[in-house]
Structure formats: C-alpha cells, structure tokens
Amino acid sequence: MKHLLTTQGLSKDDAILLLDTSAQMAATQSRENKKLPTLRGRTVVNLFYEDSTRTRISFETAAKRLSADVINFSAKGSSVSKGESLKDTALTLHAMGADAVVVRHWASGAAHQLAHAGWLDAAVLNAGDGMHQHPTQALLDAFTIRRHLVGRVGDDGRGADASVGADLAGLRIAIVGDVLHSRVARSNVYLLHTLGAEVTLVAPPTLVPVGVETWPCRVSYHLDETLEQWQPDAVMMLRVQRERMSGGSGAFFPSPMEYSRKFGFDARRLAVLPDHAIVMHPGPMNRGLEISAAAADHPRSVIVEQVANGVAVRMAALYLLLSGDIASTNSSTSSTSTSTSSSTDERTAL
Amino acid sequence: MHPGSRMPESSTTPGSTSETPSDTPSTAPGTAAARTVLGEADIARALTRIAHEIVERNKGAADLVLLGIPTRGVQLAERLAERLAQIEPAFSGEFGTLDVTMYRDDLRRQPTRAVGQTVLPGSLDGTIDDKVVVLVDDVLFSGRTIRAALDALNDLGRPRVVQLAALVDRGHRELPIRADYVGKNLPTSRSERVRVRLADVDGGADAVVISGAPTDSAATDFAGENAAPENAAPENDADERSAR
Amino acid sequence: MSTPSTTTYVLRGVRPYGTDPVDVVLADGVVAAIGAPGTVEVPEGAHEVAAQAAAQDGDSSGLVLLPGLVDLHTHLREPGREDAETVFSGTRAAAAGGFTAVHAMANTTPTQDTAGVVEQVYRLGQEAGWVDVHPVGAVTVGLDGEKLAELGAMADSAARVRVFSDDGKCVHDPVLMRRALEYVKAFDGVVAQHAQEPRLTEGAQMNEGVVSAQIGLTGWPAVAEESIIARDVLLAEHVGSRLHVCHLSTAGSVEIIRWAKGRGIDVTAEVTPHHLVLTDELARDYDPVFKVNPPLRTAADVEAVRAGLADGTIDIVATDHAPHPVEDKGCEWSSAAFGMTGLETALSVVQQTMVDTGRMTWADVARVLSQNPARIGRIDATQGRPIAVGEPANLTLVDAGATRAIDGRTQVTASDNTPFGGMELPGRVVATFLRGRATVLDGAVVDTTSSQSNSWNNAALEGAGR
C-alpha cells in the first residue's frame, strides 16, 4: 500500500485488512502504555489546507501512538496561506524527508495530485479532499459498524475481536443528508458496498448529485419511508452546512425547519428502527438541524465511539502505508524477490 | 495497497516457518531434497518433555502464562497447555497469543505484515504482572522475533520471569538470546530452510522439514557472519504474512 | 537572398483537397500555375517544396494541399499575459499549425474593447508577420456584461473588426445580447457567443455527470450551454441578425443549431478539436491540462459534435487555443486556469477524427478550417479562397501520411498546456504559405522573416495604419 486516496477501487481484501489491523490497533489502545514503537524514526506530516482540528488531532494522535515524529503544517500562519503552491509545498515536504503526508484540502483531487504529480515520494494519506473522498472516515465508520453489528469484543471467549476477518454482508446502511457536497458519503458508498453492505442515500433531490446513478447504492427522497420500510441497521447522518440553506434562489432547501422535519433524525425516527440499529454522525453535528440532541445522545448513538475508533483506523492506515516500503520498492524492480505479490500498483490499488 | 500481507501460502513457501533471506532468491521447489528431521511422534515427545521441564524448572505451574507467538507458536502453546494441565491439574490449560509485528525491527524491509492479535488468557484479568511468562515459538533463529516479543511483553506489564520455549533451535543467533526449553537443536546452514508443519495449521502430519542446499555458494556468502543486520532473515516470515 | 515575397515556389505532386496530384507554382504572392505533374512551366530558380518529402517515402500520395487555415477563435494573450503567449509566439505557432489567419480573442488586459487596443493587437500581428491577425472586439466594456463597448469604433478602426465576443464570459443579459446582435448589423458584424449561463455554472469545474459525481468536482451542466444557445438563436431570428456560437460541446447544442438552421436562422457554430476527441473521463486524474471551458463532455457528446460537423450543422472547427503558463496549470484542479493550446494540433485532430474515419473529405476540412471561418469573419476576400490560379497564395501543405508524437515542451507556442501530450497524432504540416511567402518549410517555421520583410499586400486592408 503506497497511498490511501479513495475508497473507490479499494479491494475487499484490502478493506478487511485495514479493518482487521484497526482492530489490533484498537486493542492496544486500552493498555496503560498506548504507545507502540512501530514507526519510530519515521516522519508524518499533517498538511492541512482546511481547518479541521478534530481530524488533525486524530491523525496526530495516531502517528504519535506509533512513535512517529509528527509535523503539523497548516495553512494558517504558514507559507501555504501566502500563496505558496501545492507543488512548492510538496517539494518542501520532500526536502524535509517526510515519510507520509496526511493531507486535508479544500480542492477535490489535491491528495491524488500530491501522490501522482511526481513532486514527492512520500506516502499520501487523504484526510479529506473537497467533495471527493475521506477514506479514513469511511473506514472508521465501517469499523464501528462491524464491531457493533457483526461481532462483539470478547465473543470468542479469549478476548479477541470476533468481527476480525468479517465483512458487512447483508447489513443495510442509510446515509442521510447533503450527499452532493459530501466526501463522507462518497467514501462510504464505495467502501460499504465493497464490504457487502447495502446502502441507501436519503436526501432531498437538490442534494443528490447528477450522475449518482452509477454509484453502487440506491437513492431515496423520503427518510420516513426508508426507515419504516427498509429498516436499516445503521443510520449515518451527514452534516448540513449552514451555507447550503442561504443563497436565496440558490438555496438547496426552503428552510432549516423544513429540512429538519423531512430529513432530521430524532427520537421518533429512532423508534422506528430495529432494536439493534445504531446512529452515526461524522461530526461536527448541527444539533437540532440534521440530528436532535435526544438522538445524538441516545444509547444507540455510536458517535463518540466513532471518534475513538478514528485513532485506531488511522494507526492502521499509517502502519500499512509505512511498513514494507523498502520491500515493495525492491520487489517492483527485482524479479527474483520472493515477495513479488507485494509490488504495489498504486493506480489500481488505492 | 499490496496484498503481500495476505499472500496465499502457496505463493511462496507453503507452511514455511523458516527464514528466507529477503534478498536471496528462494530455492526453486525440487532443487534440493527436503528431509524430515522430526516426525509427528518426535514432536509430541519433545513437547511432552518441554512441559515436564517447565514444571520442573518452575517447581509447578503456579503463575505460569503460556504465550504463543503467531502462527505456529500459538498452536505449540496450545499443545503445551494441554500437557501442562495433565501434569499439573491446578494449571488452567489456558494460553495466550503475543503478536510481535509492531515491535519488529525490519518492518520497512519486509512486505507489509498483517498485525495479529494479542490475547491474554482470560483468567489473567488483563495483566501479566508478576507472572511467569513462557514464550512459545516454533523455530529460534536470529533471535530478533524474541527481541520483539520481549518489547511487546514489556508494554503489557512486568512479568516476574520470562522464559522461552522453542520447538527447534537452528542456531545463527544475531542477538544474545537463548531458549530455556528446546525440542531439538538442529545444526543448519543459513541457506537452509527449516519448516515446521503442524496438522492443525498446515494439514497433514506434524513434521519438521529441512530443505535447501547447504553447499550453495551464494548461500555460503550470505551466511557470512558479517551479514548486515538488515539482511538478517526474520523469523516466521512467510508464516506471519499468511496469518489467519 | 531574395525577399521572401518574391520567392517562387513549386509544389510538386501535391493533391489539392486530397484530389489527384498536380504541380503548383507560387509566384508574386499568388497561385501562378496549376497543372498535371511535369506539365507546368517552372520559373528559373523556383524553390522545390514537396520534392524532399515526396522522395522520402517514394510517393507523394500523402501530400495534401489546403487553403491556408483560418482560426476564428485564438487567444494570443497579448497585451497582458505575455508570460503565456505573445502575438508573435502565438502566430508563429499558428503558422506551424498550418494557419494563415487567426482571430485574436478580446479577453486581453486591457480588454480589446476599444479601437486603440484592437489596433495595437492588429499592428503586433502585422509586425510578427506569421499570419493575418484579426482582432475580435469585446461586446461589452471590460467583458463585464453590463455596457456595450464601442463596437462601431472597433469596426471602423484599422483593425476592421467584424467579430465581437466576450469569450471567456457569456453575454448573459438578454437585452444586452439583443442590442449587440442588432447593432453589429450596421457593419455586417457578428456576435460570437460563449454560451454559458453564469448562474448554472457558478464554481463549475467540469462536465456535470457521472464523472463529476464520482470525483467530487462541481458540475458544468450541458443545459447551461444549451439554454443560452436556444435563447440566442431565437433572439437572432427575432432581430434578423447573424449569430455565431463558439465552441459548442454538447449533443443538445448540436440539436438546437440543427433546428435553428432548419428554421432559416442565420446562425453558425464552431467546435474545438478537443471536443471532437477528448471526454470528461480524463478529469479522473485531476490533471488540470484537461480543464477547459466549456468542459470536456461525454463520449456521446463527442459523437454528436462529430456528426454535426460532418453533416454541416457545425460550420467550423476553431481551436480556442488558450495558452497558460505552467503555474496556472501546475496546481489544484479547482485553482487551475481553463483552457488548452490547440493551434499546432487542430489539423491533426480533425484528420484523425473526421478524415481518417471516413466522415469527411479533405475538401470538407478546407471548408470547416478555412472557407467557413473566413466567411464568418468576413475576411473571405483574402483568406479561405479556392486553390486556383490567380488566388492569393495562402496555402497549407500537409503530409497526411505522417504521424508525430505530441510534446508540449517542444511546441512552438510559448505554453506547454496541450492535452495531447504523449499522444501520436496523424498528419504533419510540411509547409505554410502566407501570400506566397513560406512561413513553414519542411515542417519547420521559417524564422528568417521579420516585420520588415512582411509584404502586406492585402488590398482589402489597404490604408491600414502602420
């Protein structure tokens, strides 16, 4: 694994490997000493062109728990905000010897460009690019779903995570809200589908992209109907940006109240779900708009757990990106290597 | 992401627990006759003997914790636990698993390894403090796996004593590490491959098999004691990549 | 050395419009003789042009002679963005691509919205001497879409502007568009519309559809183009004006033009070479070299514009040559400039997509790349002429049997942003003649010329200020 840029095209085996590795990482995080020596001496750069303290801290924690050196390079107060190009920043990071670059960018495709434009040879981990993808968010969502709905910790009697190795076959996941602008939705649709789950996107038609028909999911314009008739095992609420409801003739829905009435998740809608169903949100939440406080704080809400799982998933991603890099370089040039299957075709892989 | 971590066993050395030097071409199948050095009965006897030695050395099985190093170390730990329970009825028969992947010193130089589970026996309540930990591995070679295991153990707590049981000690140590219990000392050349096959992992009958030509010149070069540490072959390489 | 304008050339075994081989003699700026090979009288000391190329592969079957190409849609960037292109470098690239005339779009800095600026560009073109440069005048002041520019002054200027366009921006105000359409009738002008409904394309980055949905780029819907074209053809019909539609890119746009022409509306339409071959699938790698306005569309749209070009619904191919410096393309897709170069690849793309596929003849190529654009730009007195004795020797000789690898760094244009980099394209311009003077010979631009040696003997432009 050279880069983690998108969940589209991620193989099922790789997805499960990421989740299984996350499970092992999570197991280490309940110890008194949470730090592992795994990435000692490696440098991870958090390159953030968008403010996201939550995501940055999650990656920073993950890297530090693996003993990597972490450099935070944020757009504010750096040359990035003074108009330095992505290319020049990449060349700088290359010169600094970054082993991995975690990039959050407002532009769709920025992570792909960093990985493929030839500006640097570090592993690139997409921490959210524009409206495109946010793969570790989808992975932590899938991880959370798997732990809750597939296997429970300790089920095998030896303290092992019984969901290890499992996919999400047969599970029904509803993703509700601003699909059009959501990298979380795009990442989840492909990953959940790859893992065997069924996905229904629920949104007003204005917030569903033209071209959605090729996505491996179904689309509904009606939340109540979906909850009652389809009985999802998990409901994932998407954040609705305040700016989507302003803009006069360009607003995507008439009013926050109408949105809440038709697409907000609350205790009444929770009651319609099967007893085992869980409620998810990538955060930060707009309480009272897309989710009510009662639903967000309900015992079946796993929103806080999603945050905790984020660290384990990002540890797993960093581990898989940064281990074996020399071996995979060698194997791609040496036909005699015993590990030819480790050669990375990054174009088709991630 | 490359699939090396889930490489099917058939793609390299089926069932191998030996160390294939990362930069040495693997011996093509059939170029050297494999010879079985331990059979099913030998292995059973060796484990039984080790179990008795453990009891003898520790004057019983009190506070004893068996931790197998994946993959075949876990199976061996399980078998030792059964035997210990027979010898010492007070022993619970439990065993644990100690994954050392994240503590290895060659993570960059080997294909990405899947991280395995670390599971302590349920009766321990999550701590190994003041216990007598016996690490169980199939083949003891460079000692680097055990070094990683000691680090991994250190993060789990502070045992009173740590001991090491290995089914085979094939020599070529690169670190000051020795086994407390050895099923069989096996003089080998570095270029040879020692494979432990266990029925419950590999199918077929239990066996320890040596293959590879000891006179191979390239292997002789490689076997030089000056081989750089990074060239050192990891233990349980193929094995762990195909874990579970 | 004799001055270029008095050099006599003989083109041996060339095939006008791809027909039977002839020998053609160019002298004194005009086509002096055409005849069966070996039958024409060749003046003493005439420069043999095709001989070398013909000898190389033993026959000259690939040597197609076309009237000099005319581009109705070129961004020369000067004044203002000389880091991307200058009139000199851009017209030199045009000559390399087989062009003898270009229309220089108005979105310069300052904007070509006054007689002064259009005359400056016109003069720079004359001084460069590579092709005839006909400035396009802005429709509105500063391309702001609010106030008509002094169209009459530009028409009356030395540049004799006949094509008016806010290209890069759409004249979206229907009243303003109506006025412009009406106003230019006085001097037989034409409004060339960049059809892009602005509200429907706010923040737009690429074609809206399957690919944009997956890769998360804001969509530029086909309807934003089609709705403006539909409105404009109806306006043109209502006020009895002529309308030119720039770079149409969608199947729907072709349908609307077909309908309008069927109704007798005086509308002409253009397609770019890139819209004849490239699709929005190319955006998947986020390489901004494929970012262009209007955006690359779907394969179905590509097929529709090819069909429209073949059946005459689309009148011309125009390059929309839009050079950009590396820094405007070596960045995030969303931050990158729109546009791609095209002067040096246009003829090859048309050959590949239309001629080699059997959908058009070389005579059709001459029609869509020379005659029609000259007529629309009202420069057909001197450009886009038939290949006939006595006509101005504005000619392009192309070796249709050749193929060449495209590399942006080695192109003549000052910018690298060709979308065809790394591709093999058919056809190679062997020679270009501007009024009998070779601007390209043996496939290379002829750099010995300068403004001093440029013979500007265009009678229609006599009296133009120098």
Ligand SMILES: [Zn+2]
């Ligand atoms: Zn335009």
